[in-house]
Each structure stands twice: as structure tokens, then as C-alpha cells.
């Protein structure tokens with residue numbers, strides 16, 4: 615009886631080890647496939663090696679990036695938007711931009727994310743850089759809080775819709 619139990623325990627242990635081995639084997643195959651894609655397929659697709667490490671390409675390594683092919687105007691817009699992503703500056707702009715009730719509203723249309731979406735919209739607003747990128751120094755420039763306008767996502771998109779970008783007061787006049 616004891617011998618039977620020992621035999622069963624041994625069998626279960628062997629099966630578990632076999633399952634572990636199969637998992638490890640499958641994992642190794644997947645890693646090898648990924649490695650092959652990164653090292654062999656991406657360079658053949660003409661994807662620059664400095665781009666393949668970015669998150670998007672990691673998610674889908676077989677897709678060649680087209681980021682090198684944006685027209686110049688698009689690149690300028692990215693530069694503008696990335697300047698707006700200075701978190702501390704935006705945080706301070708938000709602190710100063712609250713109305714007397716402590717709410718953040720769009721400077722163009724007065725949209726209030728909290729009023730419309732409730733808790734999920736609380737404290738949400740986007741920051742728009744009001745200085746046209748053409749006026750900024752070539753090597754970058756310190757951005758002041760007053761250079762940022764707090765706007766809703768719709769107004770922000772409309773401000774950037776056409777070049778030259780609309781001024782804040784121009785957009786405000788367009789809102790019916």
C-alpha cells in the first residue's frame with residue numbers, strides 16, 4: 615500500500631516536471647522567434663535600428679515604422695506638443711488655472727470635464743502652448759506658465775487643425 619502511494623507520488627512528480635519542461639521549451643521557442651524577428655526581419659524591412667526599440671515596434675515588430683516619413687509640418691507639430699508635456703509646468707498651470715470653485719474649465723469654450731464626466735473627468739484638462747513654434751529659439755526655450763493655455767481636447771484639436779495655428783481668441787470667436 616505504501617509502495618503504491620510512493621509510486622503515485624513519484625508519477626505525479628514526474629508528470630509535473632514534464633509539464634514544466636514543456637512550458638520552458640515553449641517559452642524558449644517564443645523568445646527565439648522574437649529574437650529572430652528583431653535581428654533578421656526588421657533590418658530587412660528597412661527599419662532603422664534606433665527605432666525598433668521603441669514601445670510601438672515592440673508591440674508589433676513585424677510592422678515597419680513610417681515615422682521617418684512624416685512631412686515636415688507634422689514633425690513641427692510633434693515638437694510643439696512635446697513641449698507641452700512638461701509635467702511640472704502643466705501641474706503648476708493647472709494649480710493657477712482653477713476658478714473660484716477650484717474647477718478647471720476650457721479657456722475657449724468653458725467646457726468642464728468634471729461637470730460632464732463626473733469623477734473620471736476631475737482635474738482633466740489639456741495644456742496648449744500659445745507661442746507659435748516659429749517664434750521659439752532653435753535650441754529650445756524656457757516655457758513660462760503664462761505661455762500655456764488650459765483647453766479642452768476639442769478646442770485643442772481645433773487650435774492645431776490648420777496652419778498657421780489659430781490664436782485662442784480666434785477660436786473663441788468661432789464657437790457658436
Ligand SMILES: [Zn+2]
Pocket residue numbers: 720721722723724725765766767768769770
Ligand atoms: Zn474647449
Ligand SMILES: [Zn+2]
Pocket residue numbers: 695698741742743770773774
Ligand atoms: Zn497645443
